[in-house]
Amino acid sequence: MKRTSTIIAYTAATLLTGAAAASSSTTAVAASCSSTLTASYAAPSVASGYVARLVANNLTKPRGIKFDSNGALLVVEQDVGITALNLADAGQGCISVSSRKTVINDATLNHGIELSADGNTLYASSPESVYSWAYSAQSQTNTSSPKTLVSNMTTSDHTTRTLLLPQHAPGLLVVTRGSTANIDPLAEDITTGHSQIKAFNLTNQTSTPYDFDTAGLLLGWGLRNDVGIAEEPLSGGLYSVENSVDQMSRLGVDIHQNNPGEEMNFLGYLNGTYSPNQGRNFGYPECYAAWNVSAIPEFNGTVGMQFAIGSLNSTDNDTTCDAANRQAPRLTFQAHMAPLDILFNAEGTAAWVTFHGSWDRTDPVGYKLSVVEFANGDAVDSSDSLTAAVDIVSNANQSACPTGCFRPVGLAWDRQGRLFMSSDATGEVYAILRDDGNRTSAAGSNATGTIPSATAGAGGAGGSSTASGSGTSGGASSTASAKSGAESVRMGWRGVVGGLGVVGGLLLGLMVV
Numbered sequence: 001m002k003r004t005s006t007i008i009a010y011t012a013a014t015l016l017t018g019a020a021a022a023s024s025s026t027t028a029v030a031a032s033c034s035s036t037l038t039a040s041y042a043a044p045s046v047a048s049g050y051v052a053r054l055v056a057n058n059l060t061k062p063r064g065i066k067f068d069s070n071g072a073l074l075v076v077e078q079d080v081g082i083t084a085l086n087l088a089d090a091g092q093g094c095i096s097v098s099s100r101k102t103v104i105n106d107a108t109l110n111h112g113i114e115l116s117a118d119g120n121t122l123y124a125s126s127p128e129s130v131y132s133w134a135y136s137a138q139s140q141t142n143t144s145s146p147k148t149l150v151s152n153m154t155t156s157d158h159t160t161r162t163l164l165l166p167q168h169a170p171g172l173l174v175v176t177r178g179s180t181a182n183i184d185p186l187a188e189d190i191t192t193g194h195s196q197i198k199a200f201n202l203t204n205q206t207s208t209p210y211d212f213d214t215a216g217l218l219l220g221w222g223l224r225n226d227v228g229i230a231e232e233p234l235s236g237g238l239y240s241v242e243n244s245v246d247q248m249s250r251l252g253v254d255i256h257q258n259n260p261g262e263e264m265n266f267l268g269y270l271n272g273t274y275s276p277n278q279g280r281n282f283g284y285p286e287c288y289a290a291w292n293v294s295a296i297p298e299f300n301g302t303v304g305m306q307f308a309i310g311s312l313n314s315t316d317n318d319t320t321c322d323a324a325n326r327q328a329p330r331l332t333f334q335a336h337m338a339p340l341d342i343l344f345n346a347e348g349t350a351a352w353v354t355f356h357g358s359w360d361r362t363d364p365v366g367y368k369l370s371v372v373e374f375a376n377g378d379a380v381d382s383s384d385s386l387t388a389a390v391d392i393v394s395n396a397n398q399s400a401c402p403t404g405c406f407r408p409v410g411l412a413w414d415r416q417g418r419l420f421m422s423s424d425a426t427g428e429v430y431a432i433l434r435d436d437g438n439r440t441s442a443a444g445s446n447a448t449g450t451i452p453s454a455t456a457g458a459g460g461a462g463g464s465s466t467a468s469g470s471g472t473s474g475g476a477s478s479t480a481s482a483k484s485g486a487e488s489v490r491m492g493w494r495g496v497v498g499g500l501g502v503v504g505g506l507l508l509g510l511m512v513v
């Protein structure tokens with residue numbers, strides 16, 4: 001670990017530390033604004049040097065967000081469509097919504113959003129398809145009917161299809177697609193398209209629409225549910241963040257409280273250079289990354305190494321999961337935090353990651369915005385790090401989660417380098433500012449922040465999931481998550497958890513609200 005001086009106490013959201021850096025070219029943000037909204041729950045805890053300002057509320061499950069070329073924030077309201085938020089800026093970081101306009105009225109849209117580099121083509125996704133429209137930022141309307149670009153993605157359990165237009169590979173559209181169950185045996189079959197990330201050529205669209213299962217360049221498979229994906233700006237490397245499995249057991253022992261880790265995966269480059277990671281199998285559904293090594297029976301590896309689920313045998317064991325046979329994550333995060341987005345700053349020194357928060361754990365974890373330090377196109381921490389993600393904005397009282405909590409989802413930079421973040425559960429958008437008025441995008445991960453204890457909120461091994469009722473692990477609806485438990489029970493596949501019938505039944509009872 002390189003960080004030594006970063007354990008800094010949290011400050012309340014609207015209380016500045018008084019330690020604003022001397023600066024001639026920036027203006028410190030105001031401690032409060034006449035426009036500032038107040039959340040119905042405890043104000044977020046914010047790392048020293050930052051301010052989290054609530055700028056919009058009363059949205060319907062805001063997910064992916066993106067600024068258009070005129071500075072309006074386009075928001076996917078899940079099961080509603082796309083809304084443009086016009087923002088007023090009174091200076092000193094006093095940002096508010098001046099007006100809202102419905103751009104696309106389509107209740108099938110649920111997460112993914114992108115804009116072409118010129119701002120004139122809008123992309124969004126439903127569980128089944130990816131669409132594009134000609135878009136006018138001036139009138140905030142689509143000026144064409146939707147074109148279906150990619151289709152034939154099935155619609156159960158993990159239904160978000162995140163979109164990315166990589167700047168280093170113009171003309172390619174990257175689409176992530178998760179599994180159709182907690183443990184999805186079809187993901188073992190490369191032809192199904194389940195749990196895969198692919199890139200599709202829009203410059204020469206050779207079929208309209210592309211069939212996700214059969215077309216496109218495979219960037220990776222065995223990726224359970226990589227809801228977040230981003231391009232590292234210096235190298236063009238693609239990094240995704242993965243929601244790993246729930247209710248895990250191994251050799252008859254329930255290890256789900258602190259295993260497996262959530263993942264940050266490196267998917268290689270799109271510029272034509274062969275990358276050994278590109279197109280590899282990343283492990284799911286046989287192999288998972290270790291977080292709490294000591295809790296995994298008969299595991300001889302370290303944090304971040306992959307290990308086999310269930311009963312080990314002559315075909316599925318830890319050798320099957322080793323680096324030669326499956327691509328391990330670049331970094332691992334605490335189990336069940338549910339990373340949903342990743343976004344780099346332009347300098348390539350920081351990757352911001354939203355954690356939607358846990359349901360499959362006695363003590364809630366996640367529910368925060370963190371940052372991971374990068375340098376030279378790669379994460380700074382080694383792959384066995386327990387402290388790669390440094391917290392910047394979190395809920396003051398995590399035991400109130402998921403009901404009395406914001407739940408981070410989508411991220412976007414505005415033109416001034418301020419970071420915007422949606423929270424679906426609370427229908428809100430926050431702006432994350434530096435209290436000295438500097439660009440949030442200028443801050444590296446270790447400029448400030450708090451390294452969480454790797455044991456934070458550690459529940460006892462073998463506990464059942466009693467704490468948090470509704471909630472999703474990475475983009476599924478709560479009913480779908482419940483279904484995934486039910487499907488695991490029904491299939492009895494891989495002996496997921498000893499006594500899963502009991503736990504799964506408990507989950508069903510809790511989660512169908």
Ligand SMILES: *[C@@H]1O[C@H](CO)[C@@H](O)[C@H](O)[C@H]1NC(C)=O
Pocket residue numbers: 021022023024025026436438439442443444447
């Ligand atoms: C903004 O932050 C960057 C990176 O930390 C720093 O180099 C720069 O001096 C800061 N600018 C101001 C005006 O404080």
Ligand SMILES: *[C@@H]1O[C@H](CO)[C@@H](O)[C@H](O)[C@H]1NC(C)=O
Pocket residue numbers: 058
């Ligand atoms: C919230 O938004 C709805 C439309 O989605 C609107 O009818 C309602 O008046 C808004 N409520 C407040 C308090 O702004």
Ligand SMILES: *[C@@H]1O[C@H](CO)[C@@H](O)[C@H](O)[C@H]1NC(C)=O
Pocket residue numbers: 104105106133142143144145146
């Ligand atoms: C805009 O998109 C909507 C929904 O996809 C569609 O119904 C409408 O016809 C489009 N408008 C134009 C001008 O094509």
Ligand SMILES: *[C@@H]1O[C@H](CO)[C@@H](O)[C@H](O)[C@H]1NC(C)=O
Pocket residue numbers: 204206
């Ligand atoms: C587009 O791709 C098709 C199929 O690969 C190929 O036949 C065609 O020549 C390509 N068009 C261009 C303009 O490259």
Ligand SMILES: *[C@@H]1O[C@H](CO)[C@@H](O)[C@H](O)[C@H]1NC(C)=O
Pocket residue numbers: 169170171172201202203204
């Ligand atoms: C997309 O296809 C076109 C036509 O075949 C090709 O010229 C171009 O290089 C492809 N784009 C990428 C990013 O591979």
Ligand SMILES: *[C@@H]1O[C@H](CO)[C@@H](O)[C@H](O)[C@H]1NC(C)=O
Pocket residue numbers: 151152210211213
């Ligand atoms: C969808 O996939 C199925 C199974 O691979 C295939 O039979 C069907 O033709 C595909 N449909 C479309 C519209 O591509």
Ligand SMILES: *[C@@H]1O[C@H](CO)[C@@H](O)[C@H](O)[C@H]1NC(C)=O
Pocket residue numbers: 234235236237269271272273
């Ligand atoms: C592709 O990107 C990698 C990483 O930045 C770089 O090492 C390589 O030279 C690039 N290849 C081409 C053909 O530009």
Ligand SMILES: *[C@@H]1O[C@H](CO)[C@@H](O)[C@H](O)[C@H]1NC(C)=O
Pocket residue numbers: 298299300318
């Ligand atoms: C771990 O190492 C021990 C001692 O070498 C060995 O007996 C055991 O089989 C190993 N476990 C696995 C899963 O490889």
Ligand SMILES: *[C@@H]1O[C@H](CO)[C@@H](O)[C@H](O)[C@H]1NC(C)=O
Pocket residue numbers: 313314315316317318319320
């Ligand atoms: C582990 O599985 C591999 C196949 O993935 C097999 O070759 C190997 O023999 C197995 N090891 C043991 C100890 O059963």
Ligand SMILES: *[C@@H]1O[C@H](CO)[C@@H](O)[C@H](O)[C@H]1NC(C)=O
Pocket residue numbers: 002003349373443444445446447
């Ligand atoms: C983080 O701190 C280390 C050592 O203190 C330093 O080398 C590195 O440049 C810093 N990174 C950023 C992004 O500030």
Ligand SMILES: *[C@@H]1O[C@H](CO)[C@@H](O)[C@H](O)[C@H]1NC(C)=O
Pocket residue numbers: 258292293294295454455456458461
């Ligand atoms: C890891 O697991 C062990 C054994 O179950 C437990 O005692 C310990 O508290 C856990 N530590 C963390 C960091 O989760």
Ligand SMILES: *[C@@H]1O[C@H](CO)[C@@H](O)[C@H](O)[C@H]1NC(C)=O
Pocket residue numbers: 310311312313314315316494495
């Ligand atoms: C090993 O276990 C897996 C899953 O539990 C099963 O699908 C597979 O058939 C088993 N292999 C053998 C040789 O028993």
